[in-house]
Amino acid sequence: MIKKKSIKNKDDAGWEEKVVQVKRVTKVVKGGKKLSFRAVIIVGNEKGQIGVGVGKASDVIGAVKKGVNDAKKHMILIPLTKSYSIPHQIYGVSGAAKIILKPSATGSGVIAGGSTRTVLELAGIKNILAKQLGSNNTLNNARAVLDALKNLRTFQYTADKRDITLDYLYK
Template identity: 65%
Template structure:
């Protein structure tokens, strides 16, 4: 039993070391019609990331804003993805992502360009640690669908070394 407790302490320490940042993209008041009238609650869309290649989007609903944000953070941490970044903190290649009616187009950019993106996509990219990128939201302007589309795009991203290993060739042969 002592071993499991020390393991839990180490896991908590690692979680604190990773320095997670959380940003609320949207808080919306929603209502549900019930027998006695309308029941009001809050929906929070939260993005969590460590600016080192890990990011996640979560949604939380609760009777109060703080509870909704807390649930959103917990949901986002469950759905973390790993993003392969280049030396210039950009993405490796052009990618597209989709979620619902939202589509997102992302393109790597030269060092010093910055994050050229809007809304929820910008938040996702900043918390993922991407510093140089061009991104465009197409279709829907829903913050939740755009954030999920950005996550979908970043999930399909692969590093050149990973592709070379899968194909069984050297990295130089990919560039040739």
């Protein structure tokens, strides 16, 4: 697993936030229905750091602020190749949502849809093929992509983990 580096100065410039979904949710209470909003936010710096967060509040602006804070708390660092792709094919799961990520040739772009595309673009990945399987839930698909990206390994990391040289790994 990739070492988690502490992310200093999350408030610095370079961080991009995207609101993927805002839903109006209600809760039935004794006096009637209580209305609130749920926002799904994705925060990334396009250099390999990405986070997905959810915020709930009685107004949209409050929900977005809470979502941004949540996304910054759950930030991960991913390894990128020189061609701004991923090192190998990987699967991710969150709830009923499953996702397949495959590295793609230089110049092919981000071939993905929905929240998957947003997560990959904000992570800084420019050449990738993604397929959503199972659920169409926006939040679960974003979390499935995060799960897949979290489990990526570089060749150097694998060689270090097995206590062998990188050249021996390629043989």
